[in-house]
Amino acid sequence: MSDTAFGAGRRWRPPTIFGSHKLRAAFFLAVAVYLVWSLGTLQFDSQRVLRGFVRAGDIFARMWPPDFSRSTLLINGMLESIQIAIVSTVLGVLIAVPIGVCAARNLAPRPIYLAARGLIVIGRTFHELIIAIFFVKMFGFGPLAGVLTLSYGSFSFVAKMLAEDIENMNMGPVEALRATGAGFRQVIWFAVLPQVLVRQIGILIYRLDSNLRHSTIIGVVGAGGIGQTLSAAFSKYDFDFASAILISIAVLVAMGEFGSDYIRRRLR
Amino acid sequence: MTEPLLEITSLVKDYGTGRRALDSVSFTIRTPQLVGIIGSSGAGKSTLIRCINRLVEPTSGSVRLMGADIPSLSSRELRKMRRQIGMIFQEYNLVERLTVMQNVLTGRLGYVGFWTSVRYRYSEEDIRYAYALLERVGLAGFENRRADALSGGQRQRVGIARALMQRPKLLLLDEPTASLDPSTSRQIMQLAQGVIEEQHMPALINIHDVTLARTFCDRIIGMRDGKLVFDAPPAELTHARLVDIYGAYENDEAGPRQEEPA
Numbered sequence: 001m002s003d004t005a006f007g008a009g010r011r012w013r014p015p016t017i018f019g020s021h022k023l024r025a026a027f028f029l030a031v032a033v034y035l036v037w038s039l040g041t042l043q044f045d046s047q048r049v050l051r052g053f054v055r056a057g058d059i060f061a062r063m064w065p066p067d068f069s070r071s072t073l074l075i076n077g078m079l080e081s082i083q084i085a086i087v088s089t090v091l092g093v094l095i096a097v098p099i100g101v102c103a104a105r106n107l108a109p110r111p112i113y114l115a116a117r118g119l120i121v122i123g124r125t126f127h128e129l130i131i132a133i134f135f136v137k138m139f140g141f142g143p144l145a146g147v148l149t150l151s152y153g154s155f156s157f158v159a160k161m162l163a164e165d166i167e168n169m170n171m172g173p174v175e176a177l178r179a180t181g182a183g184f185r186q187v188i189w190f191a192v193l194p195q196v197l198v199r200q201i202g203i204l205i206y207r208l209d210s211n212l213r214h215s216t217i218i219g220v221v222g223a224g225g226i227g228q229t230l231s232a233a234f235s236k237y238d239f240d241f242a243s244a245i246l247i248s249i250a251v252l253v254a255m256g257e258f259g260s261d262y263i264r265r266r267l268r
Numbered sequence: 269m270t271e272p273l274l275e276i277t278s279l280v281k282d283y284g285t286g287r288r289a290l291d292s293v294s295f296t297i298r299t300p301q302l303v304g305i306i307g308s309s310g311a312g313k314s315t316l317i318r319c320i321n322r323l324v325e326p327t328s329g330s331v332r333l334m335g336a337d338i339p340s341l342s343s344r345e346l347r348k349m350r351r352q353i354g355m356i357f358q359e360y361n362l363v364e365r366l367t368v369m370q371n372v373l374t375g376r377l378g379y380v381g382f383w384t385s386v387r388y389r390y391s392e393e394d395i396r397y398a399y400a401l402l403e404r405v406g407l408a409g410f411e412n413r414r415a416d417a418l419s420g421g422q423r424q425r426v427g428i429a430r431a432l433m434q435r436p437k438l439l440l441l442d443e444p445t446a447s448l449d450p451s452t453s454r455q456i457m458q459l460a461q462g463v464i465e466e467q468h469m470p471a472l473i474n475i476h477d478v479t480l481a482r483t484f485c486d487r488i489i490g491m492r493d494g495k496l497v498f499d500a501p502p503a504e505l506t507h508a509r510l511v512d513i514y515g516a517y518e519n520d521e522a523g524p525r526q527e528e529p530a
Contacts, residue, residue: 170364172357172359172360172361173361173362173363173364175323175357175361176355176357176361176362176374176427176430177363177374177377178323178350179321179323179350179353179355179440180350180351180354180355180374180375180376180377180378180430180434181347181348181349181350181351181377181378181379181434182347182374182377182378183347183377183378183382185382186377186382186385189382189385189386190363190366190370190374190377190385191363194363194364194365194366195363195364195365197365
């Protein structure tokens with residue numbers, strides 16, 4: 001006659017998402033086997049890794065001291081990267097805003113919503129480097145290809161974030177403004193914009209910051225900016241110049257990170 | 269006989285769920301009066317009110333306001349018609365990040381173009397009226413406060429001012445007091461009743477609280493399962509009629525199960 005007797009002899013385990021505990025064990029075993037097998041087939045051999053480290057030591061030795069003497073080349077490359085980042089952020093956002101609104105399920109009619117979502121999904125399918133290669137093939141070497149690449153990347157990113165933000169907003173004010181006889185643009189401006197603006201400015205600054213980083217790398221495939229200078233330096237075994245470029249990029253990215261952090265904190 | 273102010277005939281709303289949210293509802297409002305709509309959650313009260321300004325599209329039937337048949341209006345005509353219909357919501361539905369004055373002025377959006385509204389180039393008369401309304405609802409001096417800094421009762425006062433800013437010919441109130449405490453509820457009801465009387469307009473109010481409905485309404489409509497089952501002055505709302513509307517009806521004072529505010 002005790003309350004311990006009630007549950008005695010019973011066992012309880014939390015349910016798993018796998019349905020059964022045997023299935024769960026089998027799953028993790030399979031993952032482990034696959035990992036071991038992959039390491040074997042990918043020729044992950046320790047000798048090569050070791051030789052790589054030796055070579056790395058050699059490269060690092062030749063990178064020191066960094067050679068800042070070709071400063072015009074360096075500065076022009078950096079400025080071009082910054083330009084690419086700023087122009088492509090603005091262009092991308094300009095395209096992203098209307099598409100993002102159309103891709104919000106709670107505002108757009110279904111066919112428009114599906115079309116806009118489709119556009120965004122296509123935009124996010126390929127990595128920017130692949131897009132950069134494609135644009136370089138289309139428009140030749142130089143910053144035009146870089147700007148187009150990063151605009152494209154910014155567009156799909158910002159449009160997706162905007163659409164999701166709009167879908168999560170409170171529909172009450174939208175309903176209230178519709179009830180006053182407000183037009184579509186007025187509803188967007190007075191009921192939607194105030195609800196999403198602060199977060200979207202944060203996203204825009206984040207995107208500017210990441211475009212700055214991206215703009216330093218897409219040059220490697222020929223799309224302009226400091227990356228193109230870096231790629232040339234590496235291929236000519238100009239390791240001391242390359243290290244000067246790398247240090248400059250690091251400083252620029254750190255500054256961008258710092259600046260965007262500061263602004264986003266102020267926005268809250 | 270003069271033309272009725274609002275005439276609803278055989279109004280049907282079918283959401284496609286197998287059960288009609290509104291099942292052939294008809295009634296007429298001939299004089300400026302406050303009409304309370306009571307009924308359990310899901311009886312169709314909210315759908316009925318939203319079918320009038322077409323925030324919900326009615327399936328069939330007619331809604332005549334000032335000689336126009338609302339369900340057959342084009343979207344352009346509908347926007348013009350909506351200017352004449354003020355609406356007050358349970359959750360206030362203010363734009364939180366805007367100020368009280370900005371919120372009140374959104375009541376004029378239907379009357380001005382996009383760029384005028386963006387630059388706040390409202391007429392001097394509109395601005396004067398907005399100040400007068402803020403004073404009327406007891407919020408004089410609050411014009412530059414942000415809506416998210418206000419209490420529930422204050423927000424609903426802004427909601428009322430916004431609706432009146434439209435200079436409406438009809439007021440729809442969707443559970444305006446359901447998110448407020450009892451004492452604030454009474455104040456808001458008194459305010460609503462007061463402005464409706466002053467402006468000689470008809471108003472439809474969805475209301476959970478039968479006691480409030482009895483106290484403030486000139487006429488009560490009872491809804492059950494999408495059908496209109498009662499339509500008479502509050503004095504005729506006997507216990508037996510309440511049972512018709514709510515099913516088993518226990519306690520008059522507490523109102524029917526004070527649960528989910530629709």
